[in-house]
Amino acid sequence: MLSRENLVNLVLAAALLAVPLAANALGQPFYVTLATRIAILALAATGLNLALGLGGLVSFGHAAFFGIGGYAAGILATHGFSGDPLIFGLPGTNQMWVIWIVAVVVAGLVGLAIGAISLRTSGVYFIMITLAFAQMVYYFAVSWPAYGGEDGLSILVRNQFPGVMTMRPLSFFLICYVILLIGIGLFALIRASRFGSALQAARQNEVRVATVGIEPYRIRLTGFVISAMMTGLAGALFADLNRFVSPSMLSWHMSGELIVLIILGGTGRLFGPLAGAALYVAFEYALGGLTERWQFFLGLILLVVVLFARGGLLGLLAGKARHG
Amino acid sequence: MVEPVLQISNLVKNFGALRATDGVTLDLRPGEIHALIGPNGAGKSTLIHQICGTLRQDSGSIRFAGENVGALSVAGRARLGLGRTFQVSSLAPEFSALRNVMLAVQAREGSSFRFFKPVMRDKGLIDTAMAMLERVGLTARARIPAAELSHGERRQLEIAMALALQSRAFLLDEPMAGMGPEGSKSLTRFLDTLRKEAPILLVEHDMDAVFALADRISVLVYGRIIATGTVEEIRRDPAVRTAYLGDHA
Amino acid sequence: MTVALALEQLLNGLQLGVMLFLMAAGLTLIFGVMGLINLAHGSLYMVGAFACAATAAWTGSFWIGLVASLIAAAAAGAIVELVVIRRLYDRDHLDQVLATFALILMFSEGMRWLFGSFPLYLDIPPLLQGAVPLPGGTEYPVYRLAIIAAGTLVAFGLYLLISGTRLGMRIRAGESDREMIGALGVDIRTLYTVVFALGAALAGFAGAMVGAIQSVQVGMGEPVLILAFVVIVIGGIGSIKGALLGALLVGVTDTMGRFLLPKLMALFVPPAQAGMIGGAAASMLIYIVMAVILAVKPRGLFPAAHA
Numbered sequence: 001m002l003s004r005e006n007l008v009n010l011v012l013a014a015a016l017l018a019v020p021l022a023a024n025a026l027g028q029p030f031y032v033t034l035a036t037r038i039a040i041l042a043l044a045a046t047g048l049n050l051a052l053g054l055g056g057l058v059s060f061g062h063a064a065f066f067g068i069g070g071y072a073a074g075i076l077a078t079h080g081f082s083g084d085p086l087i088f089g090l091p092g093t094n095q096m097w098v099i100w101i102v103a104v105v106v107a108g109l110v111g112l113a114i115g116a117i118s119l120r121t122s123g124v125y126f127i128m129i130t131l132a133f134a135q136m137v138y139y140f141a142v143s144w145p146a147y148g149g150e151d152g153l154s155i156l157v158r159n160q161f162p163g164v165m166t167m168r169p170l171s172f173f174l175i176c177y178v179i180l181l182i183g184i185g186l187f188a189l190i191r192a193s194r195f196g197s198a199l200q201a202a203r204q205n206e207v208r209v210a211t212v213g214i215e216p217y218r219i220r221l222t223g224f225v226i227s228a229m230m231t232g233l234a235g236a237l238f239a240d241l242n243r244f245v246s247p248s249m250l251s252w253h254m255s256g257e258l259i260v261l262i263i264l265g266g267t268g269r270l271f272g273p274l275a276g277a278a279l280y281v282a283f284e285y286a287l288g289g290l291t292e293r294w295q296f297f298l299g300l301i302l303l304v305v306v307l308f309a310r311g312g313l314l315g316l317l318a319g320k321a322r323h324g
Numbered sequence: 325m326v327e328p329v330l331q332i333s334n335l336v337k338n339f340g341a342l343r344a345t346d347g348v349t350l351d352l353r354p355g356e357i358h359a360l361i362g363p364n365g366a367g368k369s370t371l372i373h374q375i376c377g378t379l380r381q382d383s384g385s386i387r388f389a390g391e392n393v394g395a396l397s398v399a400g401r402a403r404l405g406l407g408r409t410f411q412v413s414s415l416a417p418e419f420s421a422l423r424n425v426m427l428a429v430q431a432r433e434g435s436s437f438r439f440f441k442p443v444m445r446d447k448g449l450i451d452t453a454m455a456m457l458e459r460v461g462l463t464a465r466a467r468i469p470a471a472e473l474s475h476g477e478r479r480q481l482e483i484a485m486a487l488a489l490q491s492r493a494f495l496l497d498e499p500m501a502g503m504g505p506e507g508s509k510s511l512t513r514f515l516d517t518l519r520k521e522a523p524i525l526l527v528e529h530d531m532d533a534v535f536a537l538a539d540r541i542s543v544l545v546y547g548r549i550i551a552t553g554t555v556e557e558i559r560r561d562p563a564v565r566t567a568y569l570g571d572h573a
Numbered sequence: 574m575t576v577a578l579a580l581e582q583l584l585n586g587l588q589l590g591v592m593l594f595l596m597a598a599g600l601t602l603i604f605g606v607m608g609l610i611n612l613a614h615g616s617l618y619m620v621g622a623f624a625c626a627a628t629a630a631w632t633g634s635f636w637i638g639l640v641a642s643l644i645a646a647a648a649a650g651a652i653v654e655l656v657v658i659r660r661l662y663d664r665d666h667l668d669q670v671l672a673t674f675a676l677i678l679m680f681s682e683g684m685r686w687l688f689g690s691f692p693l694y695l696d697i698p699p700l701l702q703g704a705v706p707l708p709g710g711t712e713y714p715v716y717r718l719a720i721i722a723a724g725t726l727v728a729f730g731l732y733l734l735i736s737g738t739r740l741g742m743r744i745r746a747g748e749s750d751r752e753m754i755g756a757l758g759v760d761i762r763t764l765y766t767v768v769f770a771l772g773a774a775l776a777g778f779a780g781a782m783v784g785a786i787q788s789v790q791v792g793m794g795e796p797v798l799i800l801a802f803v804v805i806v807i808g809g810i811g812s813i814k815g816a817l818l819g820a821l822l823v824g825v826t827d828t829m830g831r832f833l834l835p836k837l838m839a840l841f842v843p844p845a846q847a848g849m850i851g852g853a854a855a856s857m858l859i860y861i862v863m864a865v866i867l868a869v870k871p872r873g874l875f876p877a878a879h880a
Contacts, residue, residue: 058667117864121871124610124666128806129867132860135799139856145849192442194430194449197419201427204416211376211414212431212489213402219436252799256674263671293686299678306672307660 005318009271016274017177024170032169033241034285038277039176040237043183045261045273047230052259053268054191055223056203060127060255061114061134065228067250068110069103069235071141074153074245076102081156096161096175099236107232108225110137115224119217131252138250152246159240166240176237180274183230188270190226199223231258260302266312269321275313327390328353329493329523330375330406335384337370337547344370345381346547352493357515357524359534362544363567368527371544372497375525376408377401389492402431407491407522409499413478417471421462421481424470425453428488456484460514476507483514493522500530512536543567577709582832583825584707588717590824591724595779596801597808597816598731599772605811605877606747606768609658610666612673614776614801615794616680621646621777622784622793623684626693635698639781646777647770654769662765677795684791692788695781720782727775728817735813744768800827803863809873818874823859831855 002010016035023031044066051057076099079085079092086092093099114133121129147153158166165171190196202209202216209216239245248254257280265276283301287294309316328351337345344367352358362368373379375386377398386394393401402408415424426443429452430436443449457463460480465473470481479499486494499515500508512533518524519537528534534541535555542552543564551561558564596618603611624645629638657676661669697716704712735741743764746754754761780794787793804823808815835851842850866874 052667058670060670117868121867124604124810125806125867125872127610127666127670128802129863131799132803132806132863136857136860139860140853143849143853143856189440189442192444193440194436194438194443194446196439197423197427197430197443198436201416201419204418205414207378207398208414208416209427210398211402211408212428212485213399214427214431214436215397215399222437252795256670259667259671260674263667293682295678296682296686299675299682302675302678303657303672306668306675307657310668 003318005269005314005321008314008318012271012274012278013181016278020170020173029169032173034281036169036173036176036241038274038281039173039180040234040241041258041261041277041281042274043176043180043237044231044234045258045265045277046180046183046187047227047232047234048258049227049262049268049273050187050190050230051224051227052262053272054196054203055199055220055227057119057220057224058127058259059118059130059224059227060252060259061130061132062228062231062258063250063252063254064114064134064137065107065111065231066235066238066254066258067137067141067245067247068107069232069237070239070245070249071147071153071235072103072106072232073099073159073236073239074155075147077155077159077239078147078153080159094157094159096159096166096236096240099159099240100233103232103236104229107235108229111225111228111232112221115221115228119220119224131255134250134252134255138247138252141247141250148246150247152244152248155239155243155245158243172241176241179233179237183233184270184274186230191270195219195222262312264302264305264312266314266321269312269314269318272312272314279313326354329389330525331385331387332375333385333387335371335374335386336382337374337379338382344547345374347384348544348547348549350542350549350552352523352525354523355519356539357519357526357537359526359528359538359541360544361528361531361534361541366544367547368544369497370547372408372495372527376406376495402489403434405490405492405522406495407486407489407493408495408497409479409482409486410497413475413482415470415478415481415485418469420467420469421457421473421477421484422450422453422466424481425456425484425488426450428485429453429456432489453488456488457481459487460484475502476504476511479503479507479511483518487521491522494518494524496524496526496528498527498529500528500533508533575709575711577707577711579832580707580709581711581713582828584713584717584721586825586828587821588720588724588824589828590821591721591728592779592783593797593800593804593824594728594817594820595724595775596797597804597820598728598813599775600801601805601808601811601813601816602744602768603772604805606744607658607662607765609661610669610673611658611769611772612670612798613653613676613680614772615798616677617646617650617773617776618780618794618797619680619684619789619791620649620780621774622695622780622789623688623693624777625781626695626784626789627688629695630693635696635785638695639778642777642781643774646780647774649777650770650773651766653773654766658769659762659765681791688791690791692790693784695784695789697785714786716785723782724779727778731775731813740764740767800859803859805873807863807866807873809875809877811877812873812875815873815875822862826862827855827859830858834858 016039020032020035048062051059076092077094080094118126118129142150160166161175164175198209198214198219202219206216235249261273261276261280264279265272283298287297330352332348332350335345335348348371360368374381377396381394385392388406389404426449429449454463454466457466460483462477462480462484465477473481499511503511508530515524515537538555540552540554541558542549543558545567550567551558551564596614600611600614603609621642625638625642628641629635657672661672701716701719704714707713735744743754747764800823804819805816807822808819834855835848838847838851
C-alpha cells in the first residue's frame with residue numbers, strides 16, 4: 001500500500017515523462033526542452049537538498065557548483081572542438097560521460113575546499129561565507145576572458161553520448177530524466193542510510209550527535225561534498241541543454257533560485273526539488289507570457305509560501321513528513 | 325588502590341572575573357555512584373561541561389579511561405566511553421525513540437559512513453537498539469518521535485542511548501529533575517543496577533535519591549569542593565551543614 | 574606609478590569604505606537587535622537613489638532630493654517592517670533569507686515598473702562640483718571628499734546616538750538581551766520598526782550619494798549588498814565598531830587591490846596577461862581576506878558577546 005507521499009511522487013515522475021513524450025509526438029519540441037529544464041533544475045536542487053534539507057546547511061553559494069559543472073562542460077567541449085590541449089597537455093572532449101565525471105570531480109574538490117572552511121562557522125556566518133565563496137568563483141569567471149568572461153561560452157554542438165542522438169530534444173531529455181531518477185534514488189538511499197541518520201541528527205541536535213561520539217564536522221563536510229557533486233553534474237547537463245555557459249550560472253540569484261526550488265516543493269522531501277522545479281518553470285513560463293514583470297509575482301508567491309505555506313507543495317499534498 | 329575511571333585534578337575555569345571552577349579535584353572509582361551536590365550557582369553545570377568537553381578548562385587535567393582527555397573533542401571523549409545525559413533532554417526530536425538509540429549504536433560501532441543500507445531495515449542495528457529500550461522499559465514507545473515522548477520517557481531514552489554506547493562511565497546531570505515521586509523511585513532503582521555496568525557521576529538536587537544511591541558525595545560550593553566522603557561523613561560535616569544541607573541532615 | 578596616483582586610489586578606497594559602512598551599519602544593527610538577516614537592504618539603497626534622482630530632476634535641487642531619499646527609504650523600510658519583517662523575527666534564518674530574497678525580486682521589478690529599465694541620472698550639485706589639488710600634482714573631486722566627510726559625520730552621529738540617547742540605550746539593551754527588554758516594558762515593536770527604518774535610511778542615504786557618481790539603475794544595490802555582508806562578517810555581526818573597521822578594510826583593500834595587483838603581476842608575467850590575472854585576483858581578493866579572517870576568528874573581529 002503506497003503512502004500518500006509516495007503516490008504523489010509517482011504521479012510527479014510519471015507526469016514529467018508523459019509531458020515530453022506527448023509533446024514530441026505532437027511536434028512541439030519547445031515543451032520537451034522545458035521538461036528537460038525542469039529535470040536538470042530538479043537534479044541541481046536535489047543536490048542542494050542533501051546539504052540543506054537533510055543537513056540543515058543553508059548554503060547560499062551552491063550556484064558555484066552548478067556553474068563549475070557548466071564551465072567544465074563548456075571548457076572541455078571547446079577544447080574538444082578546437083583540438084587545442086587543455087592544461088598539462090590533456091585534450092578536451094565531446095563525450096558527455098567524460099564531461100560528467102570531470103564536472104563531478106571538480107565540483108567535489110571545490111566543495112571540499114569551500115566546505116572545509118565554511119563548516120567551521122555556523123548560522124548566519126555560514127550563509128554569508130558560502131555566498132561570498134560563490135561570489136569569488138563568479139568574479140573569477142567574469143574576469144577570465146579566455147572562456148568568454150562576462151559574455152559566456154558557447155558549445156557549438158551538443159556533446160555526444162554513445163548510442164544516442166543527443167541533438168534530438170527527446171533523446172537528451174531522456175538522458176537527463178534517467179540521471180534525475182538516479183539522483184533522486186541516491187538521495188533516498190543516503191537519507192535512509194547510517195550516514196543519512198547521522199547527518200539528519202546533526203541538523204536536529206548537533207550536541208547530541210557529538211555526545212554519542214560522532215564528529216558533526218566530518219559528517220557535514222561529507223554531506224556538503226556529495227551535495228556539491230550532484231549539483232555540479234546538473235550544471236554540466238544545463239550547459240549542454242542551452243549549449244551555452246555564462247557567469248550567470250554562478251550568480252547569487254542562481255543560489256537563491258536553487259533554495260527557492262526546494263522551498264516551493266518542500267524541504268527535505270524526496271520529490272520536493274522536482275515539484276518545486278516544475279512549479280518554478282511553470283510560473284516562469286505562464287507568468288512570463290502574461291507580463292514582463294513576472295518576477296514581481298514570483299517574489300510575491302514566494303513570500304506568501306514562506307510566510308504561510310512552509311511545507312511547500314508536497315506539504316500541502318502529502319501531509320507531514322515521517323522520519324522513522 | 326584501583327585506578328579511578330575519571331580523575332579530575334585542580335580544574336580551573338574563569339569567566340572574566342568570575343571563578344566558576346576553583347581548583348576542583350574529584351575522582352570516580354569503578355563500581356561506585358559518586359554524587360555531586362551543591363547549591364544553585366555552585367558551578368555544577370560548568371564542571372560537567374568541562375568534563376564532557378563542551379567547555380575547555382583554563383587549567384588542570386582530566387583523565388578518563390587512562391588517557392588525558394583535556395584536549396579531546398566532545399565526540400572524541402564520547403568515543404572513549406564517556407556517556408552523558410542532559411539536564412534538559414537532548415535528543416533528535418524528529419526521530420523515533422528507536423532511531424535515536426540506533427544512532428548511538430551505530431556511533432558505538434563507528435559505522436556512520438555507510439551510505440547504502442537503509443537503517444530501518446537493518447536487523448542487527450534494530451535488535452541491538454530494541455534491547456536497550458527494553459532495559460529502560462521503553463519498548464512500547466519505540467516508534468514514537470522523541471519530541472512526543474513525556475518528560476520521564478525522554479530521560480529513559482537518554483539512558484538507553486548511554487547504555488547503547490557501552491559507556492565506561494556515566495555523567496548524569498539531574499536525572500530526577502521533573503520526575504514525579506513514582507518516576508523518581510523507579511529511576512532510583514534503575515540507577516542502582518546501572519552502577520554495575522559502569523560508575524556514575526551523579527549531579528543531583530533530589531536528596532532522597534542522593535542518600536539512597538551514593539557511595540560517595542562531593543559538595544561543590546562557589547566552584548570549590550568543600551567536602552568529599554560517604555553519606556554519613558557528609559551528613560555530619562559541619563561545613564556542609566552550614567553551607568548547604570540546612571535541615572535535610 | 575606615482576604617489577599622487579596611489580593617494581587618489583587610497584581616497585577612493587576610503588570613499589568606498591564609508592559608503593559600505595552606511596550599508597553595513599544598518600545591516601548589523603538589524604541583525605544585532607532583531608536577529609534578522611535582511612537581504613532586501615540593497616533594495617532600500619536603490620530606493621534612496623531613485624528617490625533622490627527623481628526628486629532632484631523634478632525640483633532641480635540635489636539637496637531636496639537627498640532629503641527625499643532619506644524619507645523614502647525610511648518610509649519604505651517602515652512599511653516593509655510592518656507588513657513583512659514582523660512575521661520573520663521568530664523564524665529561522667532560512668525563512669528570513671527566502672522572504673527577503675522575495676522582497677528583492679518585488680522591489681526590483683517594482684522599480685522597473687515605475688521607472689523603466691533605463692538608468693536615471695543624478696547630477697552633482699554645483700556646490701560640490703570641481704576638484705581640489707592633492708599633494709603630488711593630481712586633483713581629486715570635491716564630491717568624493719564630501720562623501721567621505723558625510724559618511725564620517727554619520728558614523729560619528731551614529732556613535733552619539735547609540736551611546737548617548739535613550740533610543741541608543743534601548744538598542745544596546747536589545748542587542749544584549751531581546752527577551753529582557755520586553756519584560757522591562759520597552760515597546761519592542763516600535764523599537765524594531767524604528768531600528769529597521771533607521772537602517773533603511775542609512776542605506777538610502779548611501780544610495781543617493783553614490784547615485785551622483787554612478788548611474789541610478791535597478792540592481793545597483795546588489796554588489797554593494799554582498800560587499801556589506803562581507804564587511805559585517807569580517808567585523809562581527811552585531812558590532813557597529815566592527816562594521817566601521819570592516820568597511821574601511823574592505824573599501825581600501827578592494828580599491829588598492831584593483832590598483833596594485835595588475836602592476837604586481839606585471840613584474841612576473843607579460844603585461845597583457847598581467848592585466849587579466851591581476852583583475853581576476855583583485856575581484857577575488859576581498860573574499861580571500863574574508864576567508865582568512867574567518868579561519869582565524871570564525872565570528873569576525875568583534876563578535877557580539879551573546880550571539
